[in-house]
Amino acid sequence: MQAKETLFADLVQGRAQQFQVPLYQRTYSWTEKQLTQLWTDILEQAELLESGEKASTHFLGSVVLAPSPQNEATFPRWLVVDGQQRLTTLSLALAAIRDHIADAEPDEAERIDEEYLINKRRNGDDHFRLLPTQADRAQFAAYVRGPLSAQSAGGSVAAAYGFFRRKLVEAADPAAPQDVFRIEQAITARLTLVAVTAERGDNVHRIFESLNNTGLKLSQADLLRNYLFMRLPTRGEHVYETYWLPLQGSLSNDELEQLMWLQLVLDGDDRVRRQDLYAAQQQRFERGEVSEADIEAYIKELYRRSHLFRRLLHPEEEPDEAVRARLHRLDTWQAQVTYPALMLLLDRRERGELDSADTARAMSYVESFLVRRMMCRVPTNNLNRIFQAVPGQLPLDVPVAEGLHQLLSAENRFWPDDDELREKVRTAPFYKFGRGHQRKMVLQRLEESYEHPEPVDFAAAQLTVEHVMPQSPGDEWIRMLSKDVVDGESAEDLHSRLQHTLGNLTLTAVNSELSNHPFGRKQGLLEGSHLEMNRRIAATQRWGAQEILTRSDELADRAIALWPAPLRGVGRAERSRDWNLAHQVLAALPHGTWTSYGDLAAFIGSGAQAVGTHLANTPGVANAYRVLTSEGKVSASFRWTHQDAGGDVRDRLTADGVRFTASGAADPTQRLSADGLASLVGGGDDDRTDSQEKTAQCAPKSQEGETRADPFYLQLVAENAPGRRFFRQLAEDDSPETVVAVRALFARWEELGGGVYHPDSNKFTGASLTLDEAGIPDRVISPMGLTVGCGLGGTAYVSLQSLAVQEPFTDRVLRAEFLRRLNELEGVDLQEKWPGPDPSFPLSVLEKDRNRELLVETLTWFRDRWEGRDTD
Structure with a gap:
């Protein structure tokens, strides 16, 4: 056995060779925590390179190699006994650098590919310098060789690649740019490894055990x-x-x-x-x-x-x-x-x-x-x-x-x-900044600034952050906002822009009671609050755009008084960092997703028109063409910049996994809202309980990163493997009564002429109730979907955004009537949020015979509306 210190470049460069991860190894499992630490080390080494300091390299760890049984004299193959996490991560980082510079520096991108990632003249699996274990192989290959496919979305490999793409955009911040080639050099020539090479006959498993013993390391x-x-x-x-x-x-x-x-x-x-x-x-x-x-x-x-x-x-x-x-x-x-x-x-x-x-x-x-x-x-x-x-x-x-x-x-x-603080308080989505306890502390300090004679005991009070104008506004809220819109902005856009701003947030101990009620009902609850800020809100006659902005200005004044400003003339941040944040989140868009100008504007606290102007005049912004109008159409004013690749936008979107409906609009279930965009860059968490957090993670994702398979593309199956998996998992999480109720629902739905479709996917276990016209893909509609898993029980959801682009449910009145009928079920309270997650309810409510009959009646009404639509 031989051991020597080496660099990543020295290990993988040179003649064609391959490092194979054996099947018995665990799958790739580095999380953002390990990736963030590695990125910090890489940037530190890049800065040392730039400064010319003769500092020591960074020791990354060991790599244990053994000759592969498939070894050839002209093509060495090595088994990676230990160190596959490091090698996979560094390879993904280099793939991200290659793609980051591909448009501006195609020759350099090709060099990185050939020096570190591929064996140019080899085909099949031999094409790759690193061959991960089979569970990761297809996804790793998608990011190394491309093009990306739907199968490459999700998983740890995709998350790591997306992390590095985002960080590279962040490192290119014009306020403090970092040379991407310095970063490449830091990875390949400043991270040292100890390569332990075993000879044939050496007990590589014993080596592995000695390196990964169960004893606690000395701190x-x-x-x-x-x-x-x-x-x-x-x-x-x-x-x-x-x-x-x-x-x-x-x-x-x-x-x-x-x-x-x-x-x-x-x-x-x-x-x-x-x-x-x-x-x-x-x-x-x-x-x-x-x-x-x-x-x-x-x-x-x-x-x-x-x-x-x-x-x-x-x-x-x-x-x-x-x-x-x-x-x-x-x-x-x-x-x-x-x-x-x-x-x-x-x-x-x-x-x-x-x-x-x-x-x-x-x-x-x-x-x-x-x-x-x-x-x-x-x-x-x-x-x-x-x-x-x-x-x-x-x-x-x-x-x-x-x-x-x-x-x-x-x-x-x-x-x-x-000045910047005042502007951000008015326009930025504060609720998506920082962490829940930090947002709560800001609001607490603002409340304390009123110096109420009977201050609240915040340590004892069970206060949470509340949206005065709710996140899921009802019709009364939308009607009120419609009176405030300007410059062609819709009420929904105005809601999206203002809902998370500081002026619309407060603290309360009765969050669940306030819920999504109209402002008149909330006034009474806020008026009885011990918090001065709530009494002031209750004293207003209405709660629209102007009231929110007025309160924003008041809170900005208090924030300026509470938190001292920097000294003038010493320096302040450049405005470009807001656009840099937009660039970061666009670079991190998952495969098969798109967003709108309004969503991106709400995410960074800007305006949709300003976003469009910036993207139109800024070359080299990754995925800029995946920003569409709120209807899912390519903007009439969209133009490729001279540095971008060009081509038909719809073809590019299709290649990126974005689907299109019969009307030519991008699939709304693949749209990422401002909240979904925030989740891509580690945006602020919220104040949900553990149970609520698990529910959010297990619920069908219509807009937040992972695209749900919808009825247009589901494989038509009856009680095949996905269907059996659905009921098996349902039985694990729900009572036998719920399982029986769901089976009965499926039977009644089929009697009405509907179908039950199950996605043939390991990532999503669910079912969709569907209606189709002669099996034509773009003539399929789903009134309801069902998901199971996560130990919290099965869920039924309504994809309102998908319905909103299909006749006759483009009519908001019909969608509202559909929800009203569903809300007649005991224990069901669905609200339409646009944009937002699909409204849902637990499948356990179907155990009651009356609920099940009401649901069948509602589905019959849905079918009749669908069949009676105007198809001209």
Whole structure:
């Protein structure tokens, strides 16, 4: 067995060869967490390349190879015993770079392909340098060779490829662009691997077991502790009992490791990563003669700072009220990224360089920096670097608080000023920014700013974020909004644009009671609230566009007063980052999806017309042609830019898996709404319970990433394998009574002349009730679909967006009547949301005979409307 250090380029470049992942290996399983860490390492190495620093490469891990039984002298084949996750990830990253530059640099894209991804003169499976296990092979091949197919959508391989496409667009931000070829070089020539090559006859499984044993690895803190006490032959016992034992008792091992890292950062090492803590500290000790007294002094200082660090972890231990309040808020925000700056402030206060009032003021700058950036949707990818650099970059010629204010206001820190904050409060979808607890904290601080004489106990109150104008508006809301529309904007577009803005959000403990009711009913509930902001909402006569914008302006004034602004003239973020966010989400559009100008505008807080103008005048935007009108049509003003590939737009969309209805519109079930777009770039989570979250994940996806197979394209089957799978899974999650009820429903539907279609797919287990005309694909309609799985019970859903493009249900009155009839079933309350998820109800309601009869009557009414439509 041979082992040597190598680079990815050295491993895979050269003559034609192949690395095969054996069948017994697990499938590709890296998640965004591992991908994000790798991307951070890659960018760090790319920056080192650009600066010319002679720093060490980054060690990525080991790769264990063994000769394949299929090995040939002219075509070496290797079994990947260990390291397939790393090799697959790096290959997908290079494929993403290739596709990112394909239009602008076709020769370079071809070079990347031939050097790292393919064996140019080989066919079949031999064409690929890396051959994943069979479960991943087809999808990996789709991204390496293309073209993409419907089978390539979804799964970990697709997610990893999409992650890198999105990050490459983010790295090309005009405000701080990064060279894509530096990134390529960092991947291929700065990430080191230890390649362990086994000979024939070596027990490769034993090697694998030794590398992946079940024992717990030593942490960085464990390694450093052992190193320190080996250097204390005479003072070790005293130091251990006096400092280390209390230190170890007050912090967990993970917290202790974090403190050790912070100590390095506070001492000026602004580039060290936590996973390199042991090597970095060891290197510092070995630069010169280090005595036992030096080691003891280090541990003593660690012990002193542990008391300060505990105040970040447990703000209640901070004695000063003002500082304690700010630490509590930062802890609620989960702002661990700011620890270097907070530790510096507490450390300087303990040294007497600033008092508690100045410490609290400096912390208010940190809080404002985070809050304003979140409210203006500034990406968080550089926060670690910003705060880690604070101890080393803090100006020395001004007081600490003023120095921090100046540092955070500097160029490329992107701390939004008052004008930008005011604009974003009016226009941006705040509900989709940040995380649920962060949005809640912003609203809580705004409520506190009213200084009500009887303030709410927020710690005890069970408050959630509520949309005053609901996310699923009824007819009364739509009629009211229709009076506010301008410039040809529809009421639905106006709702989509304003629903998630800060002016339409509040806090309440009666979210379920407020629900989707008209404003008149909500007024009474809000009027009785203890929150001042709710009483002010209740005092208005109506709740339309102007009222929401007026409240937005009021809240913007309060936000500006609460969270200090950056210093003027030091620098502010460029507006281009909003468009960069749009570019990122377009690059991440999954196969078989499209979006509209209005959806993209609502996602970034802009206008549909501005989005259209930007895309028309900006060359090189990935997937720009997949932005259509709200009706699913190519805009009459769409033009390819001179740098784009061109061609027939509909042909390109079809190749990307977008389907078209008989009217020539893109399939509305494949449309991604603003909410769906937010999910592609890790947009803010919401305040749903675990049960609600599982329901959302298991529900049929009409607009959020994974396209549901619909009746136009379902394979006609009776009780075949997919049908058996449907009832088997239904029986696993639902009662026998529900299973019997669903079977009875299917039988009654077939008596009415309908059909039951099951998608032949491992990704989707469900059924659709359908009606067709002589089997013609574009003359098929589905009143209802059913899904099972996820342990939460079966669900029935109505694809209103699909119905809305099929006669006679293009008539909104008929769709509303259909929902009204369904809502007569006990336990059913369906609302139309446009755009939005399909309304649904649990299949368990069909256990009641009366509900089942009402449903059959409703389906009969549906069939009669379909058969009586005008087909001319």
